[in-house]
Amino acid sequence: MTFPTPPGGRGQDGGSAPAGQSLSAWAAGLPRQQAPVRPAPAEWAPPPPAPARRRAGVIDRLDAPDFPLADYARASADGADDDRTGRMPGIGDGPPPPPLPESTTPGAPLPPRPRSTWSRMQRRTDAGRHASPDEEPTVAHPAVPPAGGDVRAATAHDDDTEGHPLLDEQTGGLDVIVTDDRARRSRRSRRAEHHDEHADEHADDSADDSADDHDHPADDHGDSARPRRRRRPVAVVLSLVVLAALVAGIVFGGKALIDLVNPADEDYTGQGTGSVQIRIAEGDTLSDIGSTLVEADVIASVGPFVDAAETRPAATGIQPGVYGMRQQMSGAAALDLLLDPATRLFSRVTIPEGFTVQRVLTRLSEETDTPIEELTAVAADPVAVGLPPYANGLLEGWLFPATYDFEPETTPQQVLQMMVARSVQTLDELGVPEADRLRVVTEASLVQAEAASPEDMAMVAQVLDNRLAIGMKLQLDTTVNYASGKSGITTTAEDRANPSPYNTYYSAGLPPGAITNPGEEALRAVLNPTPGEWLYFVVVNPDTGETRFAVTDAEHAANVALFQQWLRENPS
Incomplete structure (x- = not known):
């Protein structure tokens, strides 16, 4: 490209500008229609491309040393066609230069304005046509040069850019917009790589993942979706089998446990x-x-x-x-x-109050079908029957009279042990001290043998205490018969002469032990006798058990006469 030679100055072909006028000022005064475009000379070469890190823009071209500033001055004067202000946006803030007069004729025509981003964005006047011959359809071109680095090769197909080496070499401020198809392909590529990394782990699920990608593409959501895992059919079946087995085990195991703890309510029929x-x-x-x-x-x-x-x-x-x-x-x-x-x-045996040991053993043998010899042998062993030490080794008085139920397998030793234990239990309940128990049991046995009613027992106990208090012999016929081994209500002179310690006619004081097995009423009578001064008593009617008490000998003799009369009336 060559420029016309300005008058008075030198241009690129040796011309010169008029004196006192710069080349740019002179070029700005040329009318636009007088600036025909001439082909560029063959020796002209484009400037080197901009660095790879930065795209060439309008500012870069203005700073280039070979950029024709006069072209921009020419473009700024064309405000009537496109309503532009006559200055580049962003270049200076001062007022635009005044327009050149129409009569100004340059010495040589100027080349056309270079195309820029702003000229491409100019609004069209009508559909399919452009506002000026310089405006041509905008075509997007790749922003990055091809592998060979030749920008012209990449834009050779665009006929609109031919004849403009500067535009062939630089893209200006136009950025290339990547389409959605390209972004979609990029995301699909990344998803494919992710799928390949897990192909071995999810080999059975690859078909389902492909179908899922087809039905729900990643670009519909704006982001790459993580492929969903699906359970293998075999694993699902095995899980159901294990669950069913577990439930069955709980049901049957629980039933077995319930039956073990609480067996089923089975029942026989009939009487057996x-x-x-x-x-x-x-x-x-x-x-x-x-x-x-x-x-x-x-x-x-x-x-x-x-x-x-x-x-x-x-x-x-x-x-x-x-x-x-x-x-x-x-x-x-x-x-x-x-x-x-x-x-x-069982064998229910009732032992009455006042029975001696011998009579008790006989009753037990009869009621329990136990040989009397076995009972007598056990009774001879105080330790075997559990006799307490304060009993002085004497079983008499410690076989408590009561009703007992002896089971078939009860032994003779167990029978006697039960009766002795009952005596000890009664003394404990009555609160008798152990030191007094032998005396209380012995005296109660005398009361039990001489009286029939609780009232008479309490009075008899008082008579015994009164005689013992003054040292008078007790003179009880029951003790004579016990010493003689007899029974009855009368004694002979010979019986009363028996020197046994149990013969209270012969020995003073209480006998060494009980003569019968007293009951609880006799024990209570000894512990709580009826107060009185009586020294004598006699049963005047054995059939009814009537007993008379006396303080003096004369009173007692009258009572004895009543007893003798009963004997005469009952000689048997």
């Missing part, structure tokens, strides 16, 4: 067969009794027995002991048998 003995201990509840019956195969389970007992109030009164039952009975039938007194297997 055979015979078996079961023992009910002291304090057993209905459930305890039912368990004992189950162990002996009397009933099948506890439930039916307890259910039947809950409807029978008498069931709470089942006594301890041994019962004769049958095996494989219904719960209700077993309950009926337990409530029958005849079912209980």
Whole structure:
């Protein structure tokens, strides 16, 4: 490209500008229509491309040493066509230069204005046409040069840029916009790489992941979606099988545990067969009794027995002991048998007050079918029967009179032990000190043998205390008969002469031990005698037990006469 030679100055072809006028001022006064475009000379070469890190812009071109500033001065004067201010945006803030007069004729025509970003953004006047011959359709070009670095090769297809080497070499301020298709392909590439990294781990799920990517593309959400994991069918089936097995184990295991802790309420039918003995201990509840019956195969389970007992109030009164039952009975039938007194297997023996040891052993032998020899042998051993030390080794007086229930397997030793223990228990309840127990039991045995009613017992006990207090012999016929081994209510002179310590006619004071086994009333009478001065008493009517008490000998002799009259009336 060559410039016209300005008058009075030198241009690039050796011309010169008029004196006193710069080249740029002169060029600015040329009218636009007088600046034809001429082909650029062959020796002209484009400036080197801008550095790779920075794109060439308008400011860069203005700073270039070979950039024709006169072209911009020319462009600024063209304000009537495009309403521009005549100055580059962002270049200076001063007022635009005045327009050149139309009569000014340059010495040579100027080249056309270079195309820039602003000329490409100029508004069109109508559809399909441009406002001026210089405006041409804008075509986007790659912002980055091809591999060879030749910008012209990348834009050779664009006919609009031919003849403008500066535009062929520089892209100006236009940035290339990457389309959504390209961004979509980039995201799909990254997702494909992520899928390849986990291909071995999710080989069975690859088909489902592809279908999921197709149905839900990443660009629909604006971000790459993480592929969802799906359970393998085999794993799901195995999980269901394990869960079903676990539930079944809980159900059947729980049922087995319940049956073990609380067996099913099975029940036999009928009255049962055979015979078996079961023992009910002291304090057993209905459930305890039912368990004992189950162990002996009397009933099948506890439930039916307890259910039947809950409807029978008498069931709470089942006594301890041994019962004769049958095996494989219904719960209700077993309950009926337990409530029958005849079912209980025991020997009930009643020992009256005032029995001697010999008479007690005889009664026990008769009632329990125990040989008398076995009972006598055990009675001779104070330690075996549990006799307390203060009893002085004497069993008489320590076999407490009461009613006893002895079970079939009870031994003679156990029988006597039970009776001795009952005597000790009664003395404990009465609060008798151990040091006084032998005396109290001995005196109570005398009261028990001489009186029949509690009132007479208390008066007899007072007579004994009164005689003992003055040192008078007791002179009781019951002690004479005990010493002689006889029974009855009378004695002979020979009997009364027996030197036995138990003969109170012969010996003063109390005998060495009891002559009978006193009951609780006789013990209470000794502990609480009726106050009085009586020294004598006599039973005037043995049939009725009437007893007369006297203070003097004359009163006593009158009472004895009444007793003799009864004897005459009852010679037998």
